[in-house]
Amino acid sequence: MKVAVPRETAGGEARVAATPDTVKRLVGLGATVAVEAGAGVASRILDEDYVAAGATIAPDAGSALADADVVLTVRRPTPELAAHIKRGALVVGIMDPYGNREALQQMADAGLVAVAMELMPRITRAQVMDVLSSQANLAGYQAVLDAAYVYDRAMPMMMTAAGTVPAARVFVMGAGVAGLQAIATARRLGAVVSATDVRPASKEQVESLGGKFVAVEDDEFKQAETAAGYAKPMSPEYQAKQAALVAEHIKKQDIVITTALIPGRPAPRLVTSAMIATMKPGSVLVDLAVERGGNVEGAVPGEVVDIGHVKVVGHLNVAGRIAASASQLYAKNLYAFVETLIDKEKKALAVNYEDELVKATVLTRDGAIVHPSFQS
Numbered sequence: 450m451k452v453a454v455p456r457e458t459a460g461g462e463a464r465v466a467a468t469p470d471t472v473k474r475l476v477g478l479g480a481t482v483a484v485e486a487g488a489g490v491a492s493r494i495l496d497e498d499y500v501a502a503g504a505t506i507a508p509d510a511g512s513a514l515a516d517a518d519v520v521l522t523v524r525r526p527t528p529e530l531a532a533h534i535k536r537g538a539l540v541v542g543i544m545d546p547y548g549n550r551e552a553l554q555q556m557a558d559a560g561l562v563a564v565a566m567e568l569m570p571r572i573t574r575a576q577v578m579d580v581l582s583s584q585a586n587l588a589g590y591q592a593v594l595d596a597a598y599v600y601d602r603a604m605p606m607m608m609t610a611a612g613t614v615p616a617a618r619v620f621v622m623g624a625g626v627a628g629l630q631a632i633a634t635a636r637r638l639g640a641v642v643s644a645t646d647v648r649p650a651s652k653e654q655v656e657s658l659g660g661k662f663v664a665v666e667d668d669e670f671k672q673a674e675t676a677a678g679y680a681k682p683m684s685p686e687y688q689a690k691q692a693a694l695v696a697e698h699i700k701k702q703d704i705v706i707t708t709a710l711i712p713g714r715p716a717p718r719l720v721t722s723a724m725i726a727t728m729k730p731g732s733v734l735v736d737l738a739v740e741r742g743g744n745v746e747g748a749v750p751g752e753v754v755d756i757g758h759v760k761v762v763g764h765l766n767v768a769g770r771i772a773a774s775a776s777q778l779y780a781k782n783l784y785a786f787v788e789t790l791i792d793k794e795k796k797a798l799a800v801n802y803e804d805e806l807v808k809a810t811v812l813t814r815d816g817a818i819v820h821p822s823f824q825s
Contacts, residue, residue: 468780528555587774599762695720707737
């Protein structure tokens with residue numbers, strides 16, 4: 450049973466899919482692990498660290514992937530990389546399947562068993578495998594640091610002999626995993642924090658972190674959460690009422706962080722140009738949904754732009770901006786899942802395709818797209 454870890458080739462991707470800790474655990478389960486040279490350098494992991502954990506270092510991707518039974522990746526493999534992977538091998542990573550049917554078909558044609566970790570069901574058993582949560586948590590943290598870097602004033606209130614510096618006002622839009630971490634981080638930096646979300650359960654969570662909750666709390670709001678814990682799309686009437694409340698609130702804020710994203714849908718527009726025009730000079734907006742179209746009108750993927758007197762931050766792959774921490778958590782997510790696919794006694798791969806975790810995450814198998822959400 451061979452496990453391969455290639456170096457990520459996507460531009461700006463500094464994360465890696467295995468750490469020395471997870472390599473050691475995989476070796477303990479009977480796997481031989483091949484890591485492409487330099488795969489972990491951007492995450493502060495040297496080749497010799499992998500060797501000390503029991504891995505072998507391959508000089509290139511082709512050597513690492515040759516005859517691998519399991520391939521661990523961060524991003525979906527490119528066609529060039531997939532060409533080195535044997536038919537029937539499991540490829541486990543973040544596959545970004547929505548809107549990318551052609552890429553899914555290419556993996557199916559290559560005979561790969563593509564496993565999308567972001568489709569992991571949110572059940573107790575799978576919490577340790579939840580890559581969305583582990584990476585969103587870090588993205589929420591990093592978003593506050595990115596905002597503080599651009600915001601050219603102090604975050605906490607400072608009382609000095611020369612006068613008092615007021616605390617920054619931070620408004621977080623979307624109180625999921627990323628939003629809650631953003632609230633906690635902004636509070637630790639001394640900001641006055643408020644937040645909004647359409648899920649009723651989020652109110653208590655926001656307030657438990659010391660934030661003020663801002664929302665139109667009508668009957669529709671009370672039923673605005675799916676069984677899986679995601680926000681439901683809201684009616685145009687509710688959106689209009691919420692937008693009016695938010696527009697008035699935004700005028701008083703120094704920093705706004707938007708995190709709203711519904712899987713498989715374009716990011717909802719939360720902040721319009723008209724709202725931005727009412728903000729104070731020097732205010733900052735950070736759009737964590739910019740890769741899916743953005744919550745902020747005028748946000749540009751991969752750039753920090755000026756809209757009037759306001760800066761809009763649109764960094765891509767925000768979790769990857771702190772790659773060392775992100776890789777540590779991501780690799781543990783992958784190991785926890787792969788461990789369930791291995792027969793501990795025989796020390797061999799033994800995938801149960803009827804297991805609920807496997808059924809929820811496998812996109813392609815036996816030359817076809819098999820996940821029901823992506824077949825048509």
